[in-house]
Amino acid sequence: MxxxxxxxxxxxxxxxxxxxxxxxxxxxxxxxxxxxxxxxxxxxxxxxxxxxxxxxxxxxxxxxxxxxxxxxxxxxxxxxxxxxxxxxxxxxxxxxxxxxxxxxxxxxxxxxxxxxxxxxxxxxxxxxxxxxxxxxxxxxxxxxxxxxxxxxxxxxxxxxxxxxxxxxxxxxxxxxxxxxTFAAVSIFEITVTGRGGHGALPHETRDPIVAAAQLVGALQSICSRDVPAADQAVLSVTSFNAGTAYNIIPPAAKLTGTMRNFSPKIRDLITRRFYEICAGIGSAMACKVDAKMTHLTDxxxxxxxxxxxxxxxxxxxxxxxxxxxxxxxxxxxxxxxxxxxxxxxxxxxxxxxxxxxxxxxxxxxxxxxxxxxxxxxxxxxxxxxxxxxxxx
Ligand SMILES: [Zn+2]
Ligand SMILES: [Zn+2]
The missing domain is CATH 3.40.630.10 (Zn peptidases)
Structure with a gap:
């Protein structure tokens, strides 16, 4: 040697x-x-x-x-x-x-x-x-x-x-x-489209910020409530962009983030729940939600x-x-x-x-x-x- x-x-x-x-x-x-x-x-x-x-x-x-x-x-x-x-x-x-x-x-x-x-x-x-x-x-x-x-x-x-x-x-x-040893990497993008309007008259709008905020919270429940505790996974919303002024409810909000896990089974589970939650919150909040999860690496x-x-x-x-x-x-x-x-x-x-x-x-x-x-x-x-x- x-x-x-x-x-x-x-x-x-x-x-x-x-x-x-x-x-x-x-x-x-x-x-x-x-x-x-x-x-x-x-x-x-x-x-x-x-x-x-x-x-x-x-x-x-x-x-x-x-x-x-x-x-x-x-x-x-x-x-x-x-x-x-x-x-x-x-x-x-x-x-x-x-x-x-x-x-x-x-x-x-x-x-x-x-x-x-x-x-x-x-x-x-x-x-x-x-x-x-x-x-x-x-x-x-x-x-x-x-x-x-x-x-x-x-x-x-x-x-x-x-x-x-x-x-x-x-x-x-x-x-x-x-x-x-290193996790599988996926990234996602969500666009929530509502109807903008005056900040003083939210009832005349469909507020995408409130809908997107609920999405941020609900998506966190995937890793804590859907993924078995013995499996490791992470989902992070890493950007939240919406709005231009203090008195305008914007027409849309955009979220991006990343998801990590160690097995195809968990990746598929999280992906399925991701789309279900996006669709569910969209219909509950009467906003249009376009979501896309892309798998980058194994x-x-x-x-x-x-x-x-x-x-x-x-x-x-x-x-x-x-x-x-x-x-x-x-x-x-x-x-x-x-x-x-x-x-x-x-x-x-x-x-x-x-x-x-x-x-x-x-x-x-x-x-x-x-x-x-x-x-x-x-x-x-x-x-x-x-x-x-x-x-x-
Ligand atoms: Zn690096
Ligand atoms: Zn490196």
């Missing part, structure tokens, strides 16, 4: 410099041109066969081992978010309104580190690693785009592995649960056998890390698409450091992580891949 930790440690300065460079030059979903260019160049320099423009801006590279064996897909995402960075970091974003606020700069850096580390063991590698650098995770669209471009074929992966930095977990902890489900092997590999390679086998989130991740019919493990690498103020949540303008997680990420992800391709 290679000394993954020593090899990752040897990359420490390079990892930090690369991450800071990506952080200073964030790119929005499907616009990861510079990032993809650097990734492609690095992988080519390692002697890999590289394919660019997969799923618009994605990069795929194969590290072919000296001997035959399975194909392991390693996935990293590259995109940033439309957020104005508010950290005082010397490596803060140079682009107004765009920021790596989810840690994907770290993911790309770590996967490149893993590519470098494993390419040093190519002569002993039994099988191949398919490195997938994905665009547009934040839109929940990049994995789909890459799948449409055939990323899961020729060769088809036998195992999918990947990680997400996790700023609610201290650096040095790895979250690795069996079963569902849950990320960690395969039990694969995950057990990855846990063991991580423990052997990095005995000092703490494994948390319960960490799961209602957040979404489109890596699940690479794991639908392919067993896989997607784990969380703790990246927070409370003492240094590096514990703002993902998508926060002050999000930043403890770079100690970079060598840990390389060690653990490389060891996970090695478990399937590098015999002792």
């Amino acid at each position: 290679p000394d993954y930790r020593a090899a990752a440690e040897a990359q420490r300065e390079e990892l930090q410099a690369r991450r800071r460079d990506f952080h200073q030059h964030p790119e929005l979903s499907f616009q990861e041109i510079r990032t993809a260019g650097i990734v492609a160049e690095e992988l080519q320099a390692l002697g890999m066969e590289v394919q660019t423009g997969v799923g618009k801006t994605g990069v795929v590279a194969i590290l072919e081992g000296a001997q035959d064996g399975p194909t392991v897909l390693v996935r990293a995402d590259m995109d940033a978010l439309p957020i104005q960075e508010e950290t005082a970091a010397e490596y803060a974003s140079l682009h107004d309104g765009v920021m790596h606020a989810c840690g994907h700069d770290g993911h790309t850096t770590i996967a490149l580190g893993v590519a470098k580390l494993l390419s040093e063991h190519r002569d002993r590698l039994r099988g191949r690693v398919k490195f997938v650098f994905q665009p547009a995770e934040e839109l929940g669209a990049g994995a789909q785009a890459m799948c449409e471009d055939g990323v899961l074929e020729d060769p088809r992966p036998d195992v999918t592995l990947g990680l997400h930095l996790w700023n609610t977990m201290p650096v040095g902890t790895i979250g690795i649960a069996t079963g569902p 849950p990320v489900v960690n395969d039990a056998a694969t995950t057990e092997r990855v846990r063991t590999a991580i423990q052997r390679a990095a005995p000092s890390v703490i494994l948390d086998e319960d960490e799961r989130t209602m957040g979404g991740e489109d890596v699940g698409l690479f794991m639908t019919d392919i067993p896989g493990t997607y784990f969380l690498v703790g990246s927070a450091n409370e003492e240094r103020g590096l514990n703002f949540g993902h998508h926060h303008p002050r999000f930043d992580f403890d770079e100690e997680c970079l060598p840990i990420g390389v060690t653990t992800l490389a060891a996970a891949v090695g478990e399937f391709l590098l015999p002792d």
Whole structure:
């Protein structure tokens, strides 16, 4: 077994410099041109066969081992978010309104580190690693785009592995649960149309604000009254827009929101109740309710056998890390698409450091992580891949 930790440690300065460079030059979903260019160049320099423009801006590279064996897909995402960075970091974003606020700069850096580390063991590698650098995770669209471009074929992966930095977990902890780890994501839009009029004469109107307010309340009863308590689900109304003046009842109100769950059964139940409640409140309040629920991504489900092997590999390679086998989130991740019919493990690498103020949540303008997680990420992800391709 290679000394993954020593090899990752040897990359420490390079990892930090690369991450800071990506952080200073964030790119929005499907616009990861510079990032993809650097990734492609690095992988080519390692002697890999590289394919660019997969799923618009994605990069795929194969590290072919000296001997035959399975194909392991390693996935990293590259995109940033439309957020104005508010950290005082010397490596803060140079682009107004765009920021790596989810840690994907770290993911790309770590996967490149893993590519470098494993390419040093190519002569002993039994099988191949398919490195997938994905665009547009934040839109929940990049994995789909890459799948449409055939990323899961020729060769088809036998195992999918990947990680997400996790700023609610201290650096040095790895979250690795069996079963569902990231939730299925749906979004919804509701337009309530009534009849506007004077604020002093509501009886001459059909007030869409009162109807929409009742919808907000009633929709909350789905998760508390319809979903069995042992199942996890969330429904949040995240915008409520109506009206223009203090004395006008507007003609319409608009709500949007998101729904999360871990199973198709619960997703279908919530969706059915969502439409029933919308229709029911519409008729009770004599307003027209147009509702639309759209399912974006499936849950990320960690395969039990694969995950057990990855846990063991991580423990052997990095005995000092703490494994948390319960960490799961209602957040979404489109890596699940690479794991639908392919067993896989997607784990969380703790990246927070409370003492240094590096514990703002993902998508926060002050999000930043403890770079100690970079060598840990390389060690653990490389060891996970090695478990399937590098015999002792
Ligand atoms: Zn994110
Ligand atoms: Zn993310």
